[in-house]
Amino acid sequence: MTEASWPTEIRLSPDKMVLAVAFEDGLRLELPAELLRVESPAAEGHGHAAHETRRVAGKAAIRIVGSEPVGNYAVRLVFDDGHSTGLFSWSYLRHLGERQDEIMSGYLRRLAEAGLSRE
Secondary structure, eight states, X not given: OOGGGSEEEEEEOXXXXXXXXXXTTSOEEEEEHHHHHHTOSSXXXXXXXXXGOOOOOSOTTOOEEEEEEETTTEEEEEETTSOOOOEEEHHHHHHHHXXXXXXXXXXXXXXXXXXXXXX
């Protein structure tokens, strides 16, 4: 991990639907709770193998209700649907933030293909 990937600030919005992260190199990201929930690095969200990607539907109104640091490399997020097993490393948060439009588009496409909804 590069020095630039270290966060200097992590803040949850008052409505608990956005996690704002600032990095040492000045990059500031706003990560929607929905994106974080559906892209959680936990096995529940992705299956146990690359070909087992699961579609997590119905998370448009998800909220982050808690967080806890994990060592000096990650944060564990707790969502209001009870999901709390994903560890979000600083570099993974940066990846999600820098590519969130692309990642969200892919998520929406996979939901549509499966006939599922964000609601």
